[in-house]
Amino acid sequence: MASNNFSKIDSSSNNHHHNNRKPEPKLVSDAVQTSLAEHAEVREAHVVIVGAGMSGLSAGLKLARLDYEVVIVEARDRVGGRIETRAFKNDESEHEKGVIDLGASFLHGVEGNPLVELMKEFKQPVHFEDEEEPIKIYSSDGPALPDDVSKKLKAHAYHTFFESARTDSQAADSPDLAASLGSYLYDSKSPLFEAASGPEERVVLAHLVGGLESWTGAALEQVALRWWGFEREFGGKDGVVSCGYGTLVNLMAQEFVRLGGKLMLGHECLGLEHDAEAGLVRTYVQPTAPDHLPRDEDDGRIPRPAEQAGFPHSLAPPITLQSSYSICTLPLGVLKAIVAGDKVPRNFFNPPLPARRQQAIKRTGFGLLNKVILRYERPWWPVNAPWLVLLPLAHSGSLRSSSSSASLSSSKSSASSDSSSPSSVWPCIRASNTGTSMLESTIFATSVKVQNYVPITGEPALVFFFGASAGEAIEELTDDAVAEMMHAKLAAHLDVNEEDEPEGPSECIVTRWRADRFSRGSYAYIPPYLKEAWSDEPATPLDIMEMSRPLWNGRLGWAGEHCQVDHYACVHGPHMSGCEEAERIHVAFQASASASAV
Structure with a gap:
């Protein structure tokens, strides 16, 4: 746990050098103090960062290296945000326990990518795919394509x-x-x-x-065609972080703390307030209460949790963090919930976000990618193939076309009716025939990409990728139902005889990033124009630029993948935006110190 005694700051001069005399701390206003718990703590720092994902850690580490007093507040009990690396369970084999990324796992483009230098600094290996090895494409009614x-x-x-x-x-x-x-x-x-x-x-x-x-x-x-390719991406190969991105962010966090940074895990931000007169930002936090998502194991589906107003919190008293600057790295999905008042207080920001900022948040899309990881005792698929592609059922393979009424999207909403339907293949979900048939139809409406981890780490594991509506449907099923469904699908496509079919996976991990209230999705995209009642403007890259602009006279900065117009929806985007925001604040501190010295 971070120390409770943060050094005091001079909010008038914003001078960060430790050998300067510091004034007594400014207390929060009586009105705000009344709304907090009777014994709420007040702590101070130069900069408070909300979120310990890649952008928050990048900003915090850079500021700590510049000798600023920095606090990073994170609601989860771990760092990384949408980066999460999970260790496989121990088994009785001699195989060393491996790890797998549940969120971000790819390094996109190595030419000029600053993330490459970060990986080198912390000695993290990157695996590059063998381009000579062909992928394996499997239909549902025949052998693999040549x-x-x-x-x-x-x-x-x-x-x-x-x-x-x-x-x-x-x-x-x-x-x-x-x-x-x-x-x-x-x-x-x-x-x-x-x-x-x-x-x-x-x-x-x-x-x-x-x-x-x-x-x-x-x-x-x-996805808007007009803005497809508008961004200027880095060139070169894509790679996979073989030790997991979680290793990298943990090392970054350790270095941040070693340099004197304060990391408050398990503390949720309740809101931010600008005190323009004092030149301060107040960040209100409270220890995070655990979430419990009920599951009905009888039919394999996850019922939706009851609607709740506000945040579920523990009874621990809140903490007020005062700082000259704050950086908000909340994911776009959470910002959308704040703007909509969806189980998040609308007054999270005080004063409220400007109308143009709220509209940019609303217009920009926030997509979903979920993964299903199956780990087996041994591989029973082509071990050298980097990817397997499972095509949908033959009868659902209609071609989408602007000149034809037949479409894959229509097949996504049509239930399967042959012997491969879930009612005949997956007994654990027979009890919910109609609902799960619709889910299965959505999940397998188009091809499923399956990444083989044998060439990457030697781990006998497969990673299934489900985006958009397929990813949404996955979240409705239990882990057991998903494991049985994916194993049956894989065995059918690989044309394994019933008597030769291997045992099911020894472990199944299912991500549910949309249901995660601290992410509410995966990454940003720009949708095509759709006139809304609240705005007649289309979504454009300007919305991403708008979301990156500081507010509150520059006191509230923003960082994250949704704040990088050329590099959204990837890991180096938030790294770059965090570093850029840290540099902006450093320049502001220097300018203020120079003005005070005159």
Whole structure:
């Protein structure tokens, strides 16, 4: 636990040097003090950072290295935020217990990426995929596609998704504001289908890009074509952090504390208040109460928790943190809840956020990526293949097209009716026939990307990626139901005979980032124009820039993946935004100190 005795700060001069005389601390106003517990503590620091994710840790570490007194407040009992690395359970084998990332796991682009230098500083290895090894594409009613065909189709689908769509969006005439990435990719004249040698390959190509909803976090029809490729990403290969991003953020946190930073885990921010007269920001925090999500094991579904007003908290007294500056790194999903008053007090920010900031938060999309991790005693799939792709049931493989009423999106809402339906395959969810059939139809409506961890860490584990509506549906099921469902799906696609089918997974981990009230989703995206009652403006990259701008006369800064216009939805984005915000505050302190010295 961090020390209760923080050094006092001079809010008038904002001089951070420790050998200067400090005035007595300023107490909070009588009105605010009355609203708090009778014995609420008041602590002081130069900077208070809300959130110990990548952006908060990056900002805190940089400021601590510049000799500022910094407090990082984190509601969870761990650092990392949407970075979470989990150790597999111990087993009786001699295999060393490995780890797996439940949230962020990729390093996107190594050329000029400052995250690469951070990884080197903390000696974290990165695994790069063997590009010579083809992925394995499995249909539900036959053997895997030949390697040469899989390689050709995957290469073309990804080139269309990551290159052609971006080039056509940014280099040609600007697409209509209402046009979506899906409308471009699934059009009958789309370059996506140029590599197809027949209708079956057209369907495979459509499903390959459909599986990339795990990349966008949203249905491709919900991603704006006009801004696809607008950002300036780093070039070079993508890699996987083989020891887990959690190792990196833990090392960052340890270094932050070693330098004198205060890390308050298990303390939830109740709100922030600007005292313009005193030139201070007050951050109100309280020890976090544990969440309990009830589950009904009989039918495998998770009932939605009852609506609650406000935060569930412990009875411990609140703490007031006073600082010259504060940095808010709350995820966009949490900011959306604050603006909407969704089980979060609307007066979280006092004074309230400006209307244009609230509208930017509302307009920007916040997608979802969930993972299902299956660990086995030994691998029973092609161990060298970096990825397996499971195509949907043959009868649901219709092709999305702007000129055809047949669509994959319609198949997402149609229940399965053949022998592969959950009522006949997964006995643990038979009791909820209609509901789980709909969930299964949504989960497997398009291709499922499965990452093989044998080449990465040697761990006999597979990671299933579910974005958008498939990710939402996963959250409705229990871990046991998901484990049985995924194992059955995998065995069916790999064409394993019933007598040869291996035992089920020894461990199953299911993420539920939307249900996590401290994240409420995964990462940002820009949706196409949809006129709303509260705004007639479309979402644009300017909204991301707006969300990054400091408020309250510069006293309240912002950082996070949703604050980096060129690097949102990735780990280096929040790292960069945290460092940039720390630099801004450092310059402000220096300017104030120089003015006081005149």
